[in-house]
Amino acid sequence: MSTVTEDQVREALSRVEDPELGRPITELGMVKSVDVDGSSVAVEIYLTIAGCPMRDTLQQNTYAAVAELDGVDDVTVTTDVMDDAQRKALRDQLRGGAEPVIPFAQPGTTTRVFAIASGKGGVGKSSVTVNLAAALAAKGLRVGIVDADIYGHSVPTLMGSDQQPSVMEEDMILPPIAHGVKIISIGHFIEGNAPVVWRGPMLHRALQQFLTDVFWGDLDVLLLDLPPGTGDVAISVAQLIPNAELIVVTTPQHAAAEVAERAGTIAQQTRQRVAGVVENMSAMVMPDGSTMEIFGSGGGERVSERLTALTGGEVPLLGQIPLDPALRTHGDEGTPVVLAEPETPSAEAFAAIADKLAVRRDSLAGKPLGLGVTPN
Structure with a gap:
């Protein structure tokens, strides 16, 4: 009959991650x-914090990790709450003791930032944002959304999130997670x-x-749902995250396309790259x-053609989203259509x-690596 040891239990606990912080609870001093x-x-x-929204998940995952050990017949998992000193130490650990900065604007960041823009409202920009985020997360990428449309915030509703952010310290907020995507919106605070x-x-x-006070962890992709037009927030994004790439959303209507061009041509002034164009509300499949x-x-x-000519760089048409009632229905229900009905034309x-956004444009394919190998 095998007897479990404390070391074995702690080894099992090292495989339990805090869902909000994305690191093992043993590493975070949470055991x-x-x-x-x-x-x-x-x-x-x-x-x-006392009202931690991930309490049940942490308890369940901890129980499961320990219960699968040989020799364990009974597991009890209880909780306590960190005091102020422990929270401050954890915050310093997560940030390396540094003052808050925008991690996505730092040299060497591996996070791709896409600002979803439109020339006018009503083109489905927010629906595009949440469905792209959910689709990327479903591929195994670590994804976040900033609902930068302060006046017209809708991301929490479209993602079905009524969870409040966890405030660990005055300058550290843990964002809610919905469908595997970290999100933050002014809607969480009003x-x-x-x-x-x-x-x-x-x-x-x-x-x-x-961008600074929210602890995002190591994201692969961050999407910003911008307000329509070329106003204050679009300028702020260019200042705060100059490496952010624009994705312009339009509809098939030519009048809407003319307005959408303005959202893309702001890149000429801000020196941002336009990653591409998404045509929403395209032909409806009967x-x-x-x-x-x-x-x-x-x-x-x-x-796409106009922005390619105006910016001097290729601005591809990334895709055309069919007009699909399921897209609206599932958005109202708080589940992106890519998750609720992945077989529908819009989800596909x-x-x-x-798939296109998940591929980095700075591939090493075909580039000399300088490894010092001398050809024969």
Whole structure:
């Protein structure tokens, strides 16, 4: 009969990650105690705050990790809460003791930042943002969304998130997670459907806090859902994250395409790269397989061609999202269509765009690596 040891239990706990921080609870100092009595194991773990929304998940994962050990018949998992000194030490550990900075703007960052922009409202920019985020996360990437549309915030609703951010310290916020995507929105901080009545400097400050005070961890992709137009927030994004790439959303209608061009040409002034164009509300697929161009055709291609000419760099048409009732229905229900009905035409179109965005443009293919190998 095998007897489990405390070292074996702690080794098992090293495979349990805090869902918000993305690191093992052993590394974060979240294991308060481990008591082994024959085949019975009692583990007490620290929560970062009293109302930790991940409490049940942490307890369940801790229980599962210990219960699978040979020789363990009974597992008890209890919780305690970190005190102020422990939270401060954890914050310093996560940030390396440095003052808050925008990690995505630092040299050597491995996070690709895409700012989802549009010339006007009503083109489905937020729906595009959340579905691309969910599609990328479904591929195993670590993804975050900043709802930068302060006045017209809708990301929490579209992602079905009513969870509040966890405030660990005054300058460290842990973002809610929905469908495997970390999100932050002004909607998390206001009561009900109250309007936000702010002038430009407040918008800049809010965006800056979303980028510095929120602990994002190691993201592969960050999407920013910008407000329509070329105003304060678009300028702030260019200042705060100059390496952010623009994705312009338009509809097939030529009048909408003309306005969308303006959102893309801001890149000429900010020196940002335009990663591509997404045409939303494209031809609707009918039950018999035919298509109906309710909003016309050619808008996305026109914006792609015009921005390519204006910016001097290739601006591809990344994809065309069919007009699909399922996209609206599942958005209202808080589950992106790429997850709710992945077989629908719109979901497949989003998945195809996500495939393109998941591939880094700075591939090493075909480049000399300078390894010092001398050809014969």
